[in-house]
Amino acid sequence: MDTINHMKKFMEPKSIALIGVSRSTEGAIFNPLGNLLSYGYSGNIYPVNPSANEIQGVKTYSNIKDLPDDVDLTVILTPRGSTPSVVKECVENGLKSIIVVAQGFADSDEEGKSLQSEMVNSIKKGGARIIGPNTFGVTNAFIKMSTALARLKIEESPIGIISQTGLPFLGTSRFKFGKVIDVGDTCDIDVADALEYLKDDPETTVVVLQVEGIQNGQGFIDIANQVTKKKPILALKSGRSEAGARAAQSHTGSIVGKDEIYDAIFKQCGIIRLDDIEEMEDFSLAFSQLPLMKGKGVSVMSWAGSTGVITVDACEKYGLEVPLLSDKTINSIKELAPPDWLPVNNPIDLWACVGLSGFNPRNFKSAFKKILEALLNEEKTNAVLIIIPDYLALFNSDIWDISSVMSEILEKYKDIPIVFNILGPWDELTEKLEQNKNTVVFRSCERAIKALSQLYRYSEIRGIV
Amino acid sequence: MDTINHMKKFMEPKSIALIGVSRSTEGAIFNPLGNLLSYGYSGNIYPVNPSANEIQGVKTYSNIKDLPDDVDLTVILTPRGSTPSVVKECVENGLKSIIVVAQGFADSDEEGKSLQSEMVNSIKKGGARIIGPNTFGVTNAFIKMSTALARLKIEESPIGIISQTGLPFLGTSRFKFGKVIDVGDTCDIDVADALEYLKDDPETTVVVLQVEGIQNGQGFIDIANQVTKKKPILALKSGRSEAGARAAQSHTGSIVGKDEIYDAIFKQCGIIRLDDIEEMEDFSLAFSQLPLMKGKGVSVMSWAGSTGVITVDACEKYGLEVPLLSDKTINSIKELAPPDWLPVNNPIDLWACVGLSGFNPRNFKSAFKKILEALLNEEKTNAVLIIIPDYLALFNSDIWDISSVMSEILEKYKDIPIVFNILGPWDELTEKLEQNKNTVVFRSCERAIKALSQLYRYSEIRGIV
Helix, strand or coil: CCHHHHHHHHHCCCEEEEECCCCCCCCHHHCHHHHHHHHCCCCEEEEECCCCCEECCEECECCHHHCCCCCCEEEECCCHHHHHHHHHHHHHCCCCEEEECCCCCCCCCHHHHHHHHHHHHHHHHHCCEEECCCCCCEEEHHHCEECCCCCCCCCCCCEEEEECCCHHHCCCCCCCCCEEEECCCCCCCCHHHHHHHHHCCCCCCEEEEEECCCCCHHHHHHHHHHHHCCCCEEEEECCCCHHHHHHHHHHHCCCCCCHHHHHHHHHHHCCEECCCHHHHHHHHHHHHHCCCCCCCEEEEEECCHHHHHHHHHHHHHCCCECCCCCHHHHHHHHCCCCCCCCCCCCCEEHHHHHHCHHHCHHHHHHHHHHHHHHHHHCCCCCEEEEEEEHHHHHCCHHHHCCHHHHHHHHHHCCCCCEEEEEECCCHHHHHHHHCCCCCCEECCHHHHHHHHHHHHHHHHHCCCC | CCHHHHHHHHHCCCEEEEECCCCCCCCHHHCHHHHHHHHCCCCEEEEECCCCCEECCEECECCHHHCCCCCCEEEECCCHHHHHHHHHHHHHCCCCEEEECCCCCCCCCHHHHHHHHHHHHHHHHHCCEEECCCCCCEEEHHHCEECCCCCCCCCCCCEEEEECCCHHHCCCCCCCCCEEEECCCCCCCCHHHHHHHHHCCCCCCEEEEEECCCCCHHHHHHHHHHHHCCCCEEEEECCCCHHHHHHHHHHHCCCCCCHHHHHHHHHHHCCEECCCHHHHHHHHHHHHHCCCCCCCEEEEEECCHHHHHHHHHHHHHCCCECCCCCHHHHHHHHCCCCCCCCCCCCCEEHHHHHHCHHHCHHHHHHHHHHHHHHHHHCCCCCEEEEEEEHHHHHCCHHHHCCHHHHHHHHHHCCCCCEEEEEECCCHHHHHHHHCCCCCCEECCHHHHHHHHHHHHHHHHHCCCC
């Protein structure tokens, strides 16, 4: 079986065997059987436990050799000491895609190293593959399946992640990953293998890497080069610092190598490197929900001039531009501004043009729409950022609720990224805006601009601009 | 009257005259009279409007000369054209602390420049002072007072801000400013004057600057040097880039000067420069709620090793350290870990030491407390970061709810900053933790470390370490 078919058995199993699953329901959050049932996984589940007939209403098997023939994926939950013999037995019984959850192997002591060699020898002989050890395995929200010990919030999303203990990044409401491959300590399946699966996976349009080290450098470079021609790869490579590298060594046994080497490899492959967890959140949302930027021009609608100035600074910092508007656009906007107002240009001060226009906020929505459409029709506008402060919600929030206007605009202008920053926590408006699948509400204007700049950068990588 | 006494009239007025206040209640969010009433300001309010006897139940005056004698603060809300004559009349009637809200003066056209000179001449002759033009004036939450046109959420806080159109930064739930001085286009009162007030203000322990340009450089340096010896100054200086500087010029008429000059001035004065709005939020919360760091050592309790590694990277990036633990501490923690677990050290993997300990999460809270106290008793611990993922809330969140343990610990260890990062939006736990006034829940582990690093840096500035 080639890598891609092995990966499909891991990621899209019709049947899963759980070896060493606990009968305990006390710590049930740590029981993959209970978790699979709670997600609503519709494939077959075969728990193996010598001292039970059923667990949580599911028939159990006493021995690996008694398992039905149709097992696609095997998850081994036994402690490290007994795991190599369990792996051997699995291989002998024709189980070919195996997840080893336990830790304490090559990342630990001499005994662990030797136990790991034993496992690897078994699978090499039998043509089987292992994900792990020290892993939570795989998640595929499209079939309501996760092998993670922890119970997660599973939700379909076009963002796929290859991680080394990606647990903290799963299941939270801002980070939705449709597919997760936790390669763990990579005794066999590595980042390159996982990339091979996500490359042609039609359900995944953005690939995130969260890794401490990469093995098989040339294999990784070859496949990454192919992936980035189809979909973006965003990489959070930790263990950057000397101290971090030491911590990674004790955590996943990764030899992390010099950080500059990773910079060079990522650049060569067209991979976008992430500086921190918030960039992972922002950029993956941007790539999964927004069209690419076809040029550098950002038009800004700010509330108060100060955030406009801060946004202009951010554009320059991240290589974007805030182009001057055409006379036509300026004149159409000026009609809305009070007569002695400041000169109208990009960034547009909404407070000026609308808030004070006759001091009549009831005109706000129509003026807002007129300005936004004027900006979107400007040739130099490749993206629009709209900044709204939450204090508007304190007083007649209906007047300021632009969500219905935005639904209409987002439906009409699908080729230009239109994004938001809401200053302060105006949850109600944020939720309404986020119901539109082709926008993102960012937590600051600087973060919005940084994410937009990556939509331009990837256009360059792809040779679109 | 010297500057400090003028500033006290602006910031702590017993009576406020509002000149040109509108009768309209349609756009009542823009009516400072309605706003002052809604906040519950207990001083006298004297609206001046020639065509009304009362507005919103408050007696109005037809003329400035009819106003009572006890006016401390005068807010002029007339359009720019009539404002200079109103200012003149105010000065002639002995009003000495005046806020000019209108814009379109020196930042606008030739006529605006000449109107501004006229105003400045009037106050120079009469010994009066102006805040503005182009300003929302002042806010003092301790007396439930704000002159802002927009209605804000007013809440007492030891964070004071001097801003140029600070409107977007006010009233949101993460940004609480007890005192706000929006110096606007600074035709008279400037940043240095405002600093003079906050320097000795007992209700303010942290000073934030949000400025596009600083006038009177030597005066600023002199006073800033005095302030930073007593309380930290955090400065967001926008208009950094060339394009941003152009935008600032049209926004507040500020000549922003080369950005490097500001870097040098801030350094010389011991001012901490902010890179973005999120740093403003994080650092001001840190300084207002946490003790300073007396050394570089951070102890980390992470959930899963990957965030531990990412945190170690962040510590190195921001000049902090993750010290190795003493044998005594390691042994007391090892008692809680499963026998073949990874080596125990800093960062401590809570998942390893507690979550899996007998797979019994009911032991979580007592183990958590034991580990945390061991870390706090380590000599090399100068701060603690605790990282918790929100998916724990999906399953029996009571077991994982550490808020009562934390209340006890935070009461006991008041000299060491103890902070959190919750991965994902676990609002209930966040709110409970934030009820403790001496901790901060940060949005990412990197942001937590960056903010902690400033608590160490300011210890250096103050010569404490």
